[in-house]
Amino acid sequence: MNRVLPVLTVLAGIVVIWYAAAIWMNSTWVFDQANRAGTPVSWAEVIPQTMTQDRPLLPPPHQVGAELWKGLFGQAITSKRSLVYHGYVTFKGTMMGFGLGILAGVLLAMAIVRFRVMDMSVMPWAIISQTIPIVALAPMIITLSSQMGLSGRDLPKAVIAAYLSFFPVLVSMVKGLRAPDQMQLDLLKTYGASEMATFLKLRLPASMPYFFASLKVAVAASLVGTIVGELPTGAIEGLGARMLIGSQFGEPLIMWAALFAAAILAGLLILVVGFVERLARKRMGVPA
Amino acid sequence: MTALWLAIGFWLAAWGVNVWLSGSRFGRTGPGRALVPILFGVTVLVLWEGLVRGLGIAGVILPAPSVIAARIAGSLPTLWQDFVQTILKGAIPGFLIGSGAAFLTAIAIDRSPFLQRGLLPIGNFVAALPIVGLAPILVMWFGFDWQSKAAVVVVMVFFPMLVNIVAGLQACDRMQRDLMSTWGASYLQSLVKLRLPAAMPFIFNGLKIASTLALIGAIVAEFFGSPIYGMGFRISTEVGRLGLDMVWATIAVAALAGSVFYGLITLIERWVTFWHPSQRH
Numbered sequence: 001m002n003r004v005l006p007v008l009t010v011l012a013g014i015v016v017i018w019y020a021a022a023i024w025m026n027s028t029w030v031f032d033q034a035n036r037a038g039t040p041v042s043w044a045e046v047i048p049q050t051m052t053q054d055r056p057l058l059p060p061p062h063q064v065g066a067e068l069w070k071g072l073f074g075q076a077i078t079s080k081r082s083l084v085y086h087g088y089v090t091f092k093g094t095m096m097g098f099g100l101g102i103l104a105g106v107l108l109a110m111a112i113v114r115f116r117v118m119d120m121s122v123m124p125w126a127i128i129s130q131t132i133p134i135v136a137l138a139p140m141i142i143t144l145s146s147q148m149g150l151s152g153r154d155l156p157k158a159v160i161a162a163y164l165s166f167f168p169v170l171v172s173m174v175k176g177l178r179a180p181d182q183m184q185l186d187l188l189k190t191y192g193a194s195e196m197a198t199f200l201k202l203r204l205p206a207s208m209p210y211f212f213a214s215l216k217v218a219v220a221a222s223l224v225g226t227i228v229g230e231l232p233t234g235a236i237e238g239l240g241a242r243m244l245i246g247s248q249f250g251e252p253l254i255m256w257a258a259l260f261a262a263a264i265l266a267g268l269l270i271l272v273v274g275f276v277e278r279l280a281r282k283r284m285g286v287p288a
Numbered sequence: 289m290t291a292l293w294l295a296i297g298f299w300l301a302a303w304g305v306n307v308w309l310s311g312s313r314f315g316r317t318g319p320g321r322a323l324v325p326i327l328f329g330v331t332v333l334v335l336w337e338g339l340v341r342g343l344g345i346a347g348v349i350l351p352a353p354s355v356i357a358a359r360i361a362g363s364l365p366t367l368w369q370d371f372v373q374t375i376l377k378g379a380i381p382g383f384l385i386g387s388g389a390a391f392l393t394a395i396a397i398d399r400s401p402f403l404q405r406g407l408l409p410i411g412n413f414v415a416a417l418p419i420v421g422l423a424p425i426l427v428m429w430f431g432f433d434w435q436s437k438a439a440v441v442v443v444m445v446f447f448p449m450l451v452n453i454v455a456g457l458q459a460c461d462r463m464q465r466d467l468m469s470t471w472g473a474s475y476l477q478s479l480v481k482l483r484l485p486a487a488m489p490f491i492f493n494g495l496k497i498a499s500t501l502a503l504i505g506a507i508v509a510e511f512f513g514s515p516i517y518g519m520g521f522r523i524s525t526e527v528g529r530l531g532l533d534m535v536w537a538t539i540a541v542a543a544l545a546g547s548v549f550y551g552l553i554t555l556i557e558r559w560v561t562f563w564h565p566s567q568r569h
Contacts, residue, residue, distance in 0.1 A: 003409075006403065006404075006405040006406030007405070008406075010403065010406035010407050010410055057428075057429065116311065117306050117310040117311075120321065121328035122328065130500060131499070131500055131546035131549070132542060132547075133500065133546055134504070135420075135511075136507055136519065136523055136539045137539060140527060140532070143530075144350070147349050148349065220416035224418045224420065227420065228420055231423075239421075240421070243421050244512075247428070247512055258421070262417070263418075266418065270416060
């Protein structure tokens with residue numbers, strides 16, 4: 001209760017501000033209409049009209065909620081208008097990018113920890129790679145892959161998502177693989193352990209808490225990457241494409257519903273990853 | 289084919305030099321540390337050039353670095369105009385407003401643990417959301433010019449900054465706060481002299497995250513409508529007409545701008561938080 005109450009209060013505050021903003025922003029349209037008709041309107045008449053416009057500047061929460069409900073449960077999940085369907089497309093892209101990002105991050109981290117030359121030459125570029133706005137590359141990656149004869153946009157989307165999600169994994173894994181201290185390394189040396197054995201029995205287990213801690217950041221980054229991959233590129237499926245369609249056809253409700261669907265997807269992904277993390281920590285005997 | 293073999297030869301030679309450098313004593317000095325990654329970067333460029341020339345890859349798939357460099361040199365005014373529009377007018381004002389607003393909000397809720405407990409989980413959650421999705425909505429509200437780009441950046445930057453600043457303000461421990469109160473320090477004094485300096489490493493961490501987000505936001509927002517210049521506009525139109533050398537030139541500018549932006553923040557961080565263990569060498 002001690003934790004839920006403040007969150008609920010802040011949420012309630014947000015909803016109140018949202019309604020106030022919706023009345024304020026949508027009222028311009030109502031006043032315009034009234035002016036054109038030549039009939040003055042009072043605020044008591046304006047407020048109800050700001051709540052039910054078809055194309056509001058800022059849709060009030062209940063309209064977004066209704067549209068979201070319609071998109072999620074209002075139709076068969078195979079329909080092109082179903083947000084479940086588009087969410088699944090985005091989810092698939094996110095997972096592919098996430099997997100690719102984990103693989104790239106872990107492999108690079110292993111190489112960086114093992115070879116000093118990799119550490120010195122690749123690590124600075126890995127950091128620089130994250131200061132490059134990937135979105136600049138997104139349209140590029142998609143044309144490139146279509147010219148190389150790869151049809152479909154699953155792979156380019158996954159590449160963009162992986163580009164954003166490999167970095168947190170890389171940084172945490174490098175830290176984690178270096179976590180064992182000199183004493184522990186020396187002990188394994190006295191046992192005559194091979195490099196492989198040291199890696200498998202000491203470094204890898206020691207890095208696991210770091211690995212799982214990085215996954216939450218990585219999955220969120222991967223979702224952002226997937227949505228960006230769907231946005232500017234004329235995709236027709238996925239939540240990003242839904243937002244684009246809403247923007248092009250001037251349907252703010254579609255845009256907002258897609259945005260909230262993306263938020264729900266992000267929340268679910270973070271919950272699942274957090275659950276896996278807790279499971280792994282418990283399994284490894286780390287106090288939660 | 290000679291170009292390809294030359295490039296591969298260069299690659300092997302540079303690899304050898306780097307292995308030797310990283311093991312040698314010179315590799316532990318300052319210039320040695322800088323030389324290894326530079327050599328690596330140059331090798332990637334040479335290999336790229338060699339691959340494109342040796343295998344005869346068409347310019348519409350992957351232009352060679354020399355072609356891109358020529359394009360950069362040939363269209364400096366356009367690139368500069370795009371840079372001003374996207375970075376100087378879109379990203380930087382948005383970045384400043386967004387982090388400024390986050391800072392003020394953090395200070396405003398600093399005295400209310402109740403609000404902090406409510407805002408932190410929400411802020412953390414929102415920071416993980418794909419906020420770029422707001423870009424089309426904000427473009428609709430603020431029009432096609434740089435104002436809408438700055439607005440996207442403000443929203444993207446705000447929550448990660450807020451979370452970091454609030455966490456930073458809680459960073460100093462009980463003992464230090466008690467010491468301040470035994471000296472009879474007022475709330476303001478203890479904020480300015482103890483808690484803000486202690487929060488600086490967190491704030492700079494947030495600023496670094498925000499700097500990359502700012503560029504992403506400013507460029508993505510241009511995909512949804514912009515005047516006929518700007519980096520996002522340039523990329524999306526040039527991709528459409530297969531002017532890939534221009535796309536790569538813009539990407540190079542974006543990469544340079546992003547790295548310089550990040551580097552500047554790191555420099556200021558080194559200057560402000562000189563006392564922090566991570567800055568001592």
